[in-house]
Amino acid sequence: MSDHGIPEKVEALESILVEKGYVHPETLDAIVTTYDEDVGPRNGAKVVARSWVDPAYRERLRADATAAIAELGYGGRQGEHMVAVENSPDEHHLIVCTLCSCYPWPVLGLPPTWYKSPAYRSRAVLDPRGVLADFGVTLPETTRITVHDSTAEVRYLVVPMRPEGTAELDEEALAALVTRDGMIGTALL
């Protein structure tokens, strides 16, 4: 990636748009803070942990993920229409957006660079086991792999399997085990 001249373009864009009154600098700062600090995968981790410890919540998450996620206070832009898909020993889910970078912002924050990269977007739908190998993940040969290509405004969240040996842990400790990649489907817990 060269990105030659792009930082200068961004600087020029900001000064032009501020001068014209289209954007306020303090609003730009607030947006950066929102997505750099406030919204991130710890939100999704709390959703996953709740679904592990509360069977009624898990049912609500299956039936209407948008509403169940809103119960924990998360929702809005790029999470208006949520679907949760649960991993099991028989089926592993993987989320991609082959056409752009669709990603469930309210529960996972901004997508990582690799999620937006041609390498991931091209190969996730064709060779998901190869992609998983890039993350050091090997699934049993019999595990079915279901790839969800986010081609509309529906956003997908993977609910990973609860790790073995965690029966003693409380919800907060469980949430700490849940990784961003686990909720995209490129990691196991």
Add this chain to the structure above:
Amino acid sequence: MNGAADLGGMMGFGPVVPEPEHERFHAEWERRILALVLAMGAARRWSIDAGRFARESLPPSVYLTSSYYAIWTLGLERLLVAAGLVEADELAGGRSRGPGAEVRAWSPDDARAAFAAGSPYTRPAPGPARFAVGDAVRTRVLHPTGHTRLPRYARGKQGTVERVHGAHVLPDSNAHGRGERPEWLYSVRFTGRELWGDAADPTLTVSIDAWDSYLDPLASAGDVGAHAL
């Protein structure tokens, strides 16, 4: 359109490079362009679909050699000029030559409220749904020059309806200012073999979200292969 953004099934990009969870940006300008793109949403001069089309219609040689935030930068420039909010020579010169159009600009609280509210894309249904969960369908072979969300790898393929999402804004129309024209939206699941042939991973299925006008029913006796998922 058959642009460079439609990447599913391409080869040769090398391995995926994982990245730790705390790495969100790699340069300060990435933060600024993210904020600029989102903040310009206040002006309401283009839809999310028009924004995607501005990016995916970049020349393939540019799209494939630019980082994602660079693509956002080039896309925003196109949108601003097309909307008449900024002149091309202002972009080239890096300076505003005069006052802008009358558009709304968000305060920090406005922006936070807008993001928290989101903008749902469901609309009242234009009629009953044509398909139900379990129905066999075939995606149409479409090559529109405008925006579409039917990826090339999933055109002309047999699949099974897995979810019915309700009626959603149609990007193919909305991206070009031709109205929202809501249609029923479905998740359609395909076998790996249907998409990629006999060498496909036998454990693979892929689902896409497809609008009604992307689909035809599969009803004839000779077309039941998609039931074998």
